[in-house]
Amino acid sequence: MNDTIAALATPAAPAALAVIRVSGPRSREITDLLLRKPVRWHPQKAWHREIWDGAERLDDVVLLYWQQPRSYTGEEMIEVSCHGNPLLVDRILAAYFTRGARAALPGEFTQRAFLHGKLDLTQAEAIADLIHAGSLRSLTVAQEMKEGRLGRVLAGARTTLLELVAHAEAFLDFPEEDIDPEVGAGMLHRIDRLRDELLGLAGSAPTGRLLREGIVVVLAGRPNVGKSSLFNAILRQSRAIVSPHPGTTRDTIESLCQIHGFPVRLIDTAGHRTAEHPVEAEGVRRAEEALRSADIILHVSVAPEPPEADPVSRAPLLPHQRLLLVANKGDLGIHPERRSQLCVSTLTRQGLPELDRLLHQEIASLAPDASTGSAVNARQEAALRRAAAALERASAAFRAGLACELWCLELRTALQAVGEVMGAVTSEEVLDEVFRRFCIGK
Ligand SMILES: Nc1nc2c(ncn2[C@@H]2O[C@H](COP(=O)(O)OP(=O)(O)O)[C@@H](O)[C@H]2O)c(=O)[nH]1
Ligand SMILES: [Mg+2]
Incomplete structure (x- = not known):
């Protein structure tokens, strides 16, 4: 911990600003080497200065100084706010590195904070x-x-x-x-x-896992029952798509969203049937894999058809898994034996608020500790x-x-x-x- 480390603390992408963190005994000394107009360092003060690498002016920046031990790491620390161009950031970092700072490892600032007793491991x-x-x-x-x-x-x-x-x-x-x-x-x-x-x-711990990794909700059911339509309807309903990204195959699509504040990984599958074509077989295999990883399985069937048309699942549920049955295409009529089921229509949006409520209920019961704050x-x-x-x-x-x-x-x-x-x-x-x-x- 005797060396001085430096790293970019903001994403390496074009942005208005980027922040470089420097921590360790030589933070001030090395920064001084990059300035033409000197700074009289005072804790928690900011200076507007030009950063120079020898004869070359790199950028004008804002420097912040944190005096040991009252800094994040508990060491001498300087934060350099520069313009957010990754090439520029690399040049400033290189200037620090050639003068004796070292590139920080992942988590090294926080590790130093821990080792200096600024925070416990939790x-x-x-x-x-x-x-x-x-x-x-x-x-x-x-x-x-x-x-x-x-x-x-x-x-x-x-x-x-x-x-x-x-x-x-x-x-x-x-x-x-x-x-x-x-x-x-x-x-x-x-x-x-x-x-x-x-x-x-x-x-x-189960709540902790769900909150950190997301609650996996998998849409299952025969092809053409409206799984993909429901997938889109739920995403629109929850309105907070964090990052929609297509899955590894065209058949399994995953999207991160929030449902009532809980992180949800909603997965649309190809649906199960006997596949003839190898590509389709792979889609089915992925669907089965998604089903095994599911916390909640949303089994979709078609409201006007009798329940026998939709055998729920070939594989038994795992102990922690929840099954929600939903009959879609309710606008086309509801089979008498489905009267007690939740019927929705992605077309008219009937029943969708009820589905949202049921999902919320299941999710909240899967992660009961979330409200007590321990996970x-x-x-x-x-x-x-x-x-x-x-x-x-x-x-x-x-x-x-x-x-x-x-x-x-x-x-x-x-x-x-x-x-x-x-x-x-x-x-x-x-x-x-x-x-x-x-x-x-x-
Ligand atoms: N009438 C009606 N048609 C629907 C409804 N939801 C989906 N569909 C139609 O059913 C077909 C299959 O939908 P899709 O979401 O691709 O089903 P998937 O194969 O299970 O993913 C499409 O033609 C949809 O337009 C609905 O609520 N009512
Ligand atoms: Mg589909």
Whole structure:
């Protein structure tokens, strides 16, 4: 961390402005080398200056200075706002690099912030989530995590664990004395309550996955029932297409959108039937793959036809999957046996608000923790479950009247695992894994 790093913090595309971040002990010194008119550096002040590479004037920029430790990374930092031309950005960066700065690795600014104690690991992870959040719910949860919500809960858990360990160690010092039953019962109660609390947090992981990766809603059904029409109708209804992009084949199309603030990956499939042609077979294979990845399957059939015409699905649903039945082309009539079904028409838009409501209901029930603001990621979940399992063993050993050393050891294991979530104790690999997800310049 003794070197000075630099990177573009904004997208590498033509824009009004681009921001280059520089962090490390030589930030000011190297910047000075690029200026003709010197700057008397004051924290959190801005200067309008020309940047020169030797005899060549590169750009006029605005320089911002953040003094250690009151900067994002906790180090000396300078932000250079230049004109947003990627070629120009490259030249300014090159000028920094030839004078001793090094190109920052992905997430390196945030990694330094973490290593300097500016944020805990859950907050660092939340910054990546914040940048990538594709819906309002994802954004809110990422913001709460970034503000240290999970960290605070875990800090409380650590305090409790430390007290329990201290208690247990006191018993270790006096092995001949029996544990007072009342004190013992109190400790057991605290251990069990903490275990439940950690399991509760770990239980928000499915919501976390859905908020980070998007809820996969797949349109299924025979060809020509109106899946693609419904796909377009839902997208128009939800109105917030983040980035529509065609799928890998012409048969599977995916679009990111928001439904009531939740991130949704809506997938239109080719529909299932026995395919003769190899290209079509590939389309069907992709459709089946999409169905396996679905959180919600929207099975479309045709309202005027009898229900037998549409065998729902050949493959059984996976445990977490939800199935919504919808009969389209309701404008052409509704078969008597479908009276209880949701009937819509993409033509007249009848029933579409009802479908929107049902979708919202299913989505909200898939991600119940989204409103409570906790949604741990896979790494956090694994460590939380390890901590809870250790507490479970501690509790069992205590109840079985086993030696104090045994359950004391388990309490320490739990303490270690809780510390891992926050990054109080972490291995190099864990940190690499976490910060690899970041983009360069963050
Ligand atoms: N009458 C009527 N026709 C529809 C409706 N929705 C779709 N269609 C028609 O049904 C045909 C197949 O639609 P499409 O969305 O391509 O079905 P897909 O093969 O399941 O994707 C097209 O000719 C559509 O215009 C509807 O609500 N009412
Ligand atoms: Mg279609």
